[in-house]
Amino acid sequence: MNTEESTAPTAPEPIAPGLTAQRVQLSRAGRLIVDGIDITAPDGAVTALLGPNGAGKSTLLQLIAGVLSPDHGDLLFAGTDLRRLRRRERARTLALVEQEWSDVDGLTVRELVDMGRMPHQGWLAPASTVDEVIVDDALHRAGAASLALRPADSLSGGERQRVNIARALAQQPQLLLCDEPTNHLDVHAQLSSLGLLRSLAHDGMTVIAALHDLNHAARFADHVVVLADGIVRAAGRPGDVLTAQCLREVWRVDAEVLEHNGHPLIVFAAPIPAATATH
Incomplete structure (x- = not known):
């Protein structure tokens, strides 16, 4: 029924949940990196950011997290302007799982994950029960409990990824941002990590993950956003967005998109020469 034609009284619309980015723009050295992006990431869902290298996925995550500041645009989470939050309040609201490590010399894994609790603690207050x-x-859910006593600088790339996720979970964020969370992980660990993101979203968390593997996005994401050259090329349900035409235009590959257990399954054929690609 068209609500505009109804004579029945209607309740005020609630503030939209999840994340909304409006007209977000960032330039570097005169070059537009993120060009007026508008996206939404639904609450209690996994949103996958997809696109070829250099599309702007990592930059967009850093803008949402406050690591970078946009030249223009609004970033709202549950109706709150993220740019207006103080650093501690922002850290209570969101967590960013990046691909790279910060300086961890002398820290054990447990101590590193403990740092995720800092936004919730008083100044110099000891950890509580x-x-x-x-x-x-957090260590258990991220599959890193067995690493707790290890020196953080002794871990492999895959182990570091699990610890990064554990530290983010220790923050207890409402919004979890992940930049290539399956990087360095073997197949079992990749599927476990993606299953964890699905579980967190099911529990009500808003999850945004930049992914390279399109079949992972098709299987685990509720919503996908395709970026190319700093702009949004498509957004929506995986089955509606990840079409053969989209793959050809954005990734320059020929592929067949099948259906498997209710999800798209992409079978890649061959790359398309740049001269013949459709833009």
């Missing part, structure tokens, strides 16, 4: 339980749960 509640903090310890939360850290234990």
Whole structure:
């Protein structure tokens, strides 16, 4: 029924949940990196950011997280302007799982994950029993409990990824941002990590993950956003967006898109020479 034609009283619309980015723009050295992007990431869902290298996926995550500041645009989460949040309040709201490590010399894995509790603690306050339980749960859920006593600088790339996720979970964010969360992981660990993101979204968290593997996005994401050259080329349900035409135009590959257990399954054929690609 068209609500505009109804004479029945209607309740005010609630503030839109999840993340909304409006007209977000960032330039570097005179070059547009992110060009007026508008996206939404639904609450309680996994949104996959997709696109070829250099599309702007990592930059967009850093803009949302506050690592970078946009030249223009609005970034709203649950109706709150993320740019107006103080650093501690922002850290209570969102967590960013990046691909690279910061300086971890001398820290054990447990101590590194403990740092995720800092936004929730008083200045110089020792960890409480509640903090310890939360850290234990974060290590367990990320598959990193067996690494707790290891020196953080001794870990492999895959182990580091799991610890990065654990530290983010210890923050107890409402919005989780992941930049290539399956990077360096073997197949079992990749599927476990993506399953964890699905579980977190099911529990109500808003999850945004930049992914390279399109079949992972098709299987685990509720919503996908395709970026290319700093702009949004398509957005929506994986089955509606990840079409053979989209793959040809954005990734310059020929592929057949099948259906498997209710999800798209992409079978790649061959790359398309740049001279013949459709733009």
